[in-house]
Amino acid sequence: DTGVSQDPRHKITKRGQNVTFRCDPISEHNRLYWYRQTLGQGPEFLTYFQNEAQLEKSRLLSNRFSAERPKGSFSTLEIQRTEQGDSAMYLCASTRQDYGYTFGSGTRLTVV
Amino acid sequence: QKEVEQNSGPLSVPEGAIASLNCTYSDRVSQSFFWYRQYSGKSPELIMSIYSNGDKEDGRFTAQLNKASQYVSLLIRDSQPSDSATYLCAVTRAGSARQLTFGSGTQLTVLP
Numbered sequence: 001d002t003g004v005s006q007d008p009r010h011k012i013t014k015r016g017q018n019v020t021f022r023c024d025p026i027s028e029h030n031r032l033y034w035y036r037q038t039l040g041q042g043p044e045f046l047t048y049f050q051n052e053a054q055l056e057k058s059r060l061l062s063n064r065f066s067a068e069r070p071k072g073s074f075s076t077l078e079i080q081r082t083e084q085g086d087s088a089m090y091l092c093a094s095t096r097q098d099y100g101y102t103f104g105s106g107t108r109l110t111v112v
Numbered sequence: 113q114k115e116v117e118q119n120s121g122p123l124s125v126p127e128g129a130i131a132s133l134n135c136t137y138s139d140r141v142s143q144s145f146f147w148y149r150q151y152s153g154k155s156p157e158l159i160m161s162i163y164s165n166g167d168k169e170d171g172r173f174t175a176q177l178n179k180a181s182q183y184v185s186l187l188i189r190d191s192q193p194s195d196s197a198t199y200l201c202a203v204t205r206a207g208s209a210r211q212l213t214f215g216s217g218t219q220l221t222v223l224p
Contacts, residue, residue: 042202095210
């Protein structure tokens, strides 16, 4: 069990640029989640995959956000035309069906 | 009304004392309840889960659930300075694919 891995750890980008984050879940976990956390708040749900199928998306996930999980393994989260309000910690988590989440270390995005 | 509410704190207790953290939730069909610990700049770490009314103990931690009152709490006995962190309460609802809804967290400081 190597844990949930996220890359990069930090990303600084200029407003209007596109960014992509990667998440490698624990290998036997079929469920993968993306959350966003801003300072002083709890994580907010963005989207959920069961295997390769994206089954739920939050209303927070505007059309500038897209997520994929090809072949039910790693996942990517892309933000197009970044805005300053996108600055946050982006957390990936994975789980088997009846267990609590394991979170990755997160990707901290700063949009300048 | 927020779905999951916690006192933001900060809550300060002396070393060796019992720290009591509280959480209320608004959705009566909430099924599963979790406590996460988050150190500054780090990702949340699962410390307790509870699914039925009553108490659940794990080492120095005790989770208490009262579904009738829509209330869940976490007690930390013999608090240590290393327990200083933000504690996040999270709940899931039936049919939500175990999507977690988090509170904003309570900041705990254990004073040596």
